[in-house]
Amino acid sequence: MEERTEIASLGEFGLIEHLTKNFEIKQASTIVTVGDDAAVIDHFGKQTVITNDLLVEGVHFDLMYTPLKHLGYKTVVVNVSDIYAMNATPTQILLGLAFSNRFSLEALDEFYAGVHAACEEYGVDLIGGDTSTSQKGFIISCTAIGEVPPEKFVRRDTARKGDLLCVTGDLGAAYLGLTILEREKRIYLENPKIQPDLENEQYIVGRLLKPEARKDIIEFFEEKELTPTAMIDVSDGLSSEILHICTKSNLGCVLYEEKIPIGEDTRQAAFKFNVDPTACALSGGEDYELLFTVKQEDYDKIKDNAQISVVGYLTDVEEGRTIYTKGGTRHPLTAQGWNAFKQQ
Amino acid sequence: MEERTEIASLGEFGLIEHLTKNFEIKQASTIVTVGDDAAVIDHFGKQTVITNDLLVEGVHFDLMYTPLKHLGYKTVVVNVSDIYAMNATPTQILLGLAFSNRFSLEALDEFYAGVHAACEEYGVDLIGGDTSTSQKGFIISCTAIGEVPPEKFVRRDTARKGDLLCVTGDLGAAYLGLTILEREKRIYLENPKIQPDLENEQYIVGRLLKPEARKDIIEFFEEKELTPTAMIDVSDGLSSEILHICTKSNLGCVLYEEKIPIGEDTRQAAFKFNVDPTACALSGGEDYELLFTVKQEDYDKIKDNAQISVVGYLTDVEEGRTIYTKGGTRHPLTAQGWNAFKQQ
Structure with a gap:
């Protein structure tokens, strides 16, 4: 039988600490990370690029055929993709999760294992985490942050005839x-x-x-x-x-x-x-x-x-x-x- | 009878455009706003402070006695409060909303009127918006960004004996x-x-x-x-x-x-x-x-x-x-x- 640890046994702060304990800081721009009112970043003269996305179970994904580890990985990928689309380099992410009590700690660990793998792959730091309960379904909010040298970002509205x-x-x-x-x-x-x-x-x-x-x-x-x-x-x-x-x-x-x-x-x-x-x-x-x-x-x-x-x-x-x-x-x-x- | 416009009549991009059209840019640091893959900010040598929060209907608020305009206002307040708690000045927010089809455009307009009032009060720019459907309930993801002179932020872990x-x-x-x-x-x-x-x-x-x-x-x-x-x-x-x-x-x-x-x-x-x-x-x-x-x-x-x-x-x-x-x-x-x- 699979192990099942009730999330309530950790408390909210214990949970965040548990989920983020394997995440090492990779970016010099990460000044304050998970565990304060807010995170602090310093892009040292570069511009900051930022995007967020909400992924809702039953709308954006189906847990019947989506492994939680893959879902964690994809959550990061979808957001860093928007940062690359600005010609910028992703540097940090913040995650907010809401889940019903059908989720065990082991299920969240699976999800975070995917998040961790993607953070390693793309070199980004997890700098904020918010968890809460939901009445129904799994809800994921992800904010990705990146940096770009001044005025090097690429918009959607700047194409020219003949390009x-x-x-x-x-x-x-x-x-x-x-x-x-x-x-x-x-x-x-x-x-x-x-x-x-x-x-x-x-x-x-x-x-x-x-x-x-x-x-x-x-x-x-x-x-x-x-x-x-x-x-x-x-x-x-x-x-x-x-x-x-x-x-x-x-x-x-x-x-x-x-x-x-x-x-x-x-x-x-x-x-x-x-x-x-x-x-x-x-x-x-x-x-x-x-x-x-x-x-x-x-x-x-x-x-x-x-x-x-x-x-x-x-x-x-x-x-x-x-x-x-x-x-x-x-x-x-x-x-x-x-x-x-x-x-x- | 109250007016009711179906959200589907606008399409996703029309909706974002409609909801954000009255928001004027107030911050010099807002370089690219709503409407691209990501927003761009430049804090010109200051450090960037960032926090996010997920508010879920039935968990964090009850629409039976919470006017949507107040909820929009409070969404911004809750997040800028975390920025102030770092001794920083809030400058921008990003919003992600998921809602079921019981929501009309007029309901979202009410919510955004509250967001707008709070943005005016606290001098922050709305620089990103993501909307989607939910299976049940109203889900709000808010990311707030602020700025602070280098190393002037205040953490939770730096109090001293006698303070x-x-x-x-x-x-x-x-x-x-x-x-x-x-x-x-x-x-x-x-x-x-x-x-x-x-x-x-x-x-x-x-x-x-x-x-x-x-x-x-x-x-x-x-x-x-x-x-x-x-x-x-x-x-x-x-x-x-x-x-x-x-x-x-x-x-x-x-x-x-x-x-x-x-x-x-x-x-x-x-x-x-x-x-x-x-x-x-x-x-x-x-x-x-x-x-x-x-x-x-x-x-x-x-x-x-x-x-x-x-x-x-x-x-x-x-x-x-x-x-x-x-x-x-x-x-x-x-x-x-x-x-x-x-x-x-």
Whole structure:
């Protein structure tokens, strides 16, 4: 039988101390950490970048198929991804958790093990923790902090006409991972004797449950002395993010379907589920890749990086937002890229 | 009939834009605000102080008797209070909200009106907003950011033997406000025709529903060139906060019951409810006053401030943590000050 320690046996301060005791400080900027009214950071002349996210059980994740350790890891990744999307380096996080009494200390330890692994991977310090009870479900609030040299941050609204639209890695896998996990959940609920069939689906399931943020790309920009003209992370699907940059920068765009990076495992899973792989990339979401724009003269700096695909370019706003399909036909790009695509 | 606009009619980005459109930037340190992957702040050589809090309906507040506008105000106050408790000035906040579909746009507008009023009062900028749905209840995540000149922040663990224990304002009122609202709720649920009887209880109810943070005290410290040796905000009751400072600083203390500041309205309400007013101050919580320690030689700087009461002093850890009652008897101070007090 699994061990179960009631959280009440530690008290609130005992709990925070227990959960954070293995976290070592890695950043010189962390001056005061967990255990005071507030944390203190000093970015020594750099600017501070900050973002927060609320993850709610039953809305953002399903504990039926999400291991708590993965969830802890993903909580950090989702937030540091927003910091990278500003061309900044993540340095600290604060966590607030609310959970019902069905949670044991061992369950929280699992969650924090994932948080710890991600803090190690991305070099961030956990500097604040707040825990409380909830009436229902597990609620996670995460604030990520980062630093950037003065005025080196990259916004969404600063792209220019003619800039190249670039995206990292490959897209659409997380959506298919979610699709297969939801299918297996339905099958299990109908007949708990049937074991989930996830063979050959490690890639797409892994992309959903344990995504990574593109630390390597920010380091690559620094190495190449390249500053994108605009950047955003791909959390809601490629079309939605491209439209954000276009709207905020008051521009149009041309996107080429054939240039959208989609992995072989993703393609095969899409065919199995009888969905269009391009639609998964355009509207699937949760890929946590980076979408950014660069000046045309910077093309040479990115062309040899296999992790970066040029998928189109930006135009005057009057030219609209367009996707050219593989067949050569032209469609307006909409936030519901998938539906728009299918209807035409 | 009250107007009701479905939130879904705006979409997520439309919603954030709608809710934040009246918020003007007040701080020079706010470089990038709502609407990008993350916000950017520049404290220009000062250190950054940061805290976050999760407020969950049914755990931290009851919407049956908490007006949404007050809740929005209190959300900001609770968080800036932690910033003041570091001897820092709050500059920005980020908000994350999750709500079920019983919430209309008008309800969120009410909440944001309160947030806006508090941002004006405390001079802070709202720089990030995240909204999502919840399966049940209203969940609020707030991150507050502040600034402090290098090494001027005040921790909990730096008090010294002989320092004076000081507390601001008066204590115990919020707990009695909660008591009366809970009583009126029970009466109403038993018989909805009975109107709540809150006459003469404005002070205690106001202290619960619309608390203020002690901005004035931090300004007073600056004016007097006084740096407390330790500080914490009083959110869980005076005894719990004193014990925090003692434990973190490895000290004992002597506290005098007769010195604990309790308002006349609070005393009268306590007698009406047949509870000990001192117990309300020691264990009530939610007062959002400041508890701090100063060196004895700084007594002259604080003695004329009517908002500051000296309630005791710090001793060697071996001397224990003691409260002297009005009757002159001596009791150990415990985190459950109330119970300990009653038993003896």
